[in-house]
Amino acid sequence: MTVESMPASIRKNAIVLGLFAAITVAIVALIQQGTANRIDTAREQAQLQALAEILPAGSYNNNLLDNSLQLDDPMLGNRNPEPAYLALLDGQPSAIILQATAPDGYSGSIRLLIGILTDGSLAGVRVLEHKETPGLGDKIETTKSGWIYSFNGKSLSNTTNEHWAVKKDRGEFDQFAGATITPRVVVKAVHKALQYFDANQEQLFAAAYAQNLPENQP
Amino acid sequence: MSVNYKELTINGLWKNNPGLVQLLGLCPLMGTSNSTVNALGLGIATLLVLACSNAAVSLIRHAVTPAIRLPVFVMIIAALTTCIELLMQAYTYQLYMILGVFIPLITTNCIILGRAEAFAAKNNVVSATYDGFIMGLGFALVLLVIGMVRELLGTGMLFANMQLLLGPLAADWQWVVFENYQGFLLAILPPGAFLVMGLLIALKNHIDDWVLARQPAVAPISTAADRRVRVTGVVE
Numbered sequence: 506m507t508v509e510s511m512p513a514s515i516r517k518n519a520i521v522l523g524l525f526a527a528i529t530v531a532i533v534a535l536i537q538q539g540t541a542n543r544i545d546t547a548r549e550q551a552q553l554q555a556l557a558e559i560l561p562a563g564s565y566n567n568n569l570l571d572n573s574l575q576l577d578d579p580m581l582g583n584r585n586p587e588p589a590y591l592a593l594l595d596g597q598p599s600a601i602i603l604q605a606t607a608p609d610g611y612s613g614s615i616r617l618l619i620g621i622l623t624d625g626s627l628a629g630v631r632v633l634e635h636k637e638t639p640g641l642g643d644k645i646e647t648t649k650s651g652w653i654y655s656f657n658g659k660s661l662s663n664t665t666n667e668h669w670a671v672k673k674d675r676g677e678f679d680q681f682a683g684a685t686i687t688p689r690v691v692v693k694a695v696h697k698a699l700q701y702f703d704a705n706q707e708q709l710f711a712a713a714y715a716q717n718l719p720e721n722q723p
Numbered sequence: 724m725s726v727n728y729k730e731l732t733i734n735g736l737w738k739n740n741p742g743l744v745q746l747l748g749l750c751p752l753m754g755t756s757n758s759t760v761n762a763l764g765l766g767i768a769t770l771l772v773l774a775c776s777n778a779a780v781s782l783i784r785h786a787v788t789p790a791i792r793l794p795v796f797v798m799i800i801a802a803l804t805t806c807i808e809l810l811m812q813a814y815t816y817q818l819y820m821i822l823g824v825f826i827p828l829i830t831t832n833c834i835i836l837g838r839a840e841a842f843a844a845k846n847n848v849v850s851a852t853y854d855g856f857i858m859g860l861g862f863a864l865v866l867l868v869i870g871m872v873r874e875l876l877g878t879g880m881l882f883a884n885m886q887l888l889l890g891p892l893a894a895d896w897q898w899v900v901f902e903n904y905q906g907f908l909l910a911i912l913p914p915g916a917f918l919v920m921g922l923l924i925a926l927k928n929h930i931d932d933w934v935l936a937r938q939p940a941v942a943p944i945s946t947a948a949d950r951r952v953r954v955t956g957v958v959e
Contacts, residue, residue, distance in 0.1 A: 518791045525787075525795050529802035536806045540813040547816035640908040 556590055556602055559620035559629040564599050565592035574712050580701035582606040582694055584614075589709070592620075598710040600628055603702065607694035611686045612636045615645070619698045623710070626660035629653075630695055635687075642687035652679060652688065661699050669696040726850040735857030741834040742865030742920075743927050748832040751825045752866055753916040757877070760884050762870025764818045765825055766863025767888075768807050770856065772829050773838060776800045777855030780843040796839045797830075804830045818887040834862060869919050876919075877911035879904025 549570060556569045569590040577586035587604035600622045607615040615635040620628035630653050632645050644650040655678060670676025671689050680688045702709070741747045748769070755765040779799045787795045808826045811819040819826065829835070838858055843851035875881055879901035885893035909915050 514788070514790070518788055521787060522791050522794060525783075525798055529798050533802050533805045533809075536809050540809045543813035544809070544816075547813060551816050551820070639911055640906065 555618065555631065555633070556620075559602060559618060559631055560592055560600055561628060564622070564628070565594050567591075567593040569602070574709075576603065578701055578705075580697050582608050582697065584608075591709075591712070598623060598714065601702070601709055603698050604633070605694050605698040607690040609686075609690050610635060610637055611642050611684065612638070615687070615691060615694070617691065617694055617698075619695055621699065621702050623706075624660070625662065625699070625703060625706070626658055627656045627695070627699070630656040630691075632691075637687045638684065641681060641684040644681050644684070645687060645691055650681075652681070653691075655679065656695055661703055666696075669693075726846060728850070728853060731850070731854050732857050735854065735861040736864070737861075737927075740861045740865060740927075741837075741858055742862050743924050745834070745837070747834040747837055748862060749920075751828060751832060752862075752869065752920070753913060755822060755825050756866055756869040756873055756916055756919075757911050758874045758884070759867065759870045759882055760818065760888050761821060762866045763863075764811075764815065764822055764888050765829075766859075766866040768811065768822075768826060769829055769832060769834075769866075770859030770863050772800065772803050772807055772832075773835050773859035773862075774852055774855035775803050776835055777838055777843040778848055778852040779803070780839040781846060781848045781851035784844050792844065793836075793840075796836060796844075800835050800839070801830045815888055821887065834858060865923065869916065869923065872919050873910045873915050875900060876907050877909075877915065878906055 553568075553570060569592060572591040572593060573588040574591070575586040576589045577583070581587070581603060583604060583606045589604065590602040591598060592600040592602070600620055602618055602620045605617045605619055607617065613636045615637065616633040618631045618633055620630070622628050631647065632653065635643070635645065637643050637645065644652050647653055659677075664677060667675065668677040669692055671678050671680040671685060671692060673680050673685055674689065676692065678688060678692050735741075739745060742749075742752055751765055751769070755761045776796075776799055780796055783795070783799075804827060807829070808819070811822075811826060838855055842854045846854070871881060874883065879899065881898045881900055882893075882896040885896045910919070
């Protein structure tokens with residue numbers, strides 16, 4: 506059937522439908538153009554806010570998002586390469602924020618942000634994403650309980666390897682009533698990330714220095 | 724066709740309420756009613772899409788033939804939802820992250836296509852927009868009530884995290900109603916949505932019965948029930 510032999514109604518409908526598709530796409534494209542910048546800013550703000558919560562105020566003065574590198578190491582447990590953010594104070598490394606994943610949560614992976622100071626102690630840990638049971642395992646969120654703050658200041662030197670565990674496993678960290686698996690795997694993931702940092706500290710900060718070079722010493 | 728705005732209002736908010744009587748759009752109603760801020764966020768988004776889509780559908784009602792009206796309506800609704808999604812991303816980013824998939828799912832909310840089909844396609848722009856607004860308001864109010872009840876029962880608080888929607892001014896709106904509340908998990912979990920929803924429908928029917936019993940002389944006004952598939956109220 507050629508276009509000419511089509512009944513007029515089909516032709517008309519097709520044209521109207523195509524016209525509407527074009528108009529709606531144009532409207533969406535217009536709105537997208539108009540909001541793209543704001544969305545980028547909002548996303549960056551949200552990220553920065555999450556990162557800034559981990560590090561002590563005044564411990565860095567760079568834009569964390571500008572100094573990042575992609576890390577891919579089995580010790581971090583991430584499925585894909587994830588960015589690590591380098592905190593610099595007057596051009597000198599002061600801390601790093603790693604993304605790690607505890608793949609063995611009670612229901613799926615738990616994604617973590619882990620801030621480590623140059624002396625190897627934890628600046629803080631936050632949960633980025635999890636699917637743990639509401640009311641039981643979700644106490645790892647700062648809005649539900651202060652448990653995650655118990656990592657602050659911990660390091661490989663002030664807490665021996667055996668103590669990187671929940672109390673039920675003779676470790677130092679509290680478990681939750683009714684949920685042992687969640688805190689157990691979070692402790693394990695943070696411990697592994699610290700060990701990774703310990704083994705690779707020099708390369709990580711060398712990368713920070715190399716990244717920062719062109720800006721400070723033109 | 725002359726339009727009675729008073730009747731439209733009563734229909735949208737009470738008599739033919741999309742959430743309590745038509746039982747349309749239950750998935751987002753259940754999914755996002757676990758806190759006041761989530762409920763309000765989705766309620767407003769749905770209201771905006773509904774009012775705008777009704778207006779747009781009414782504007783183009785003479786240009787489309789019946790054969791292609793459904794695809795055209797769906798296209799309009801999808802485009803509007805995408806616009807709302809982009810705007811929420813730009814202005815209320817954190818709330819957008821929490822509501823997640825429920826924002827794009829507004830497209831598939833049956834209330835919206837339902838009102839486009841049943842009302843906007845047959846009426847002028849002003850009354851269609853008003854119908855969309857009032858139906859959206861009826862839906863948003865039900866969502867809000869369920870959200871508040873669930874938040875109160877579940878956490879003992881009200882209006883927590885309102886700053887996600889209303890900006891930093893609302894940061895200290897959080898109102899701890901019950902001190903040292905242990906939390907009632909069931910209310911926050913999905914079963915809580917069904918229970919609160921059921922109780923709300925029962926309450927509405929009870930009030931209707933009570934009103935009817937007090938005014939036996941008033942003859943019931945018949946409503947067009949032709950397109951309603953599932954109803955909990957009495958279809959006259």
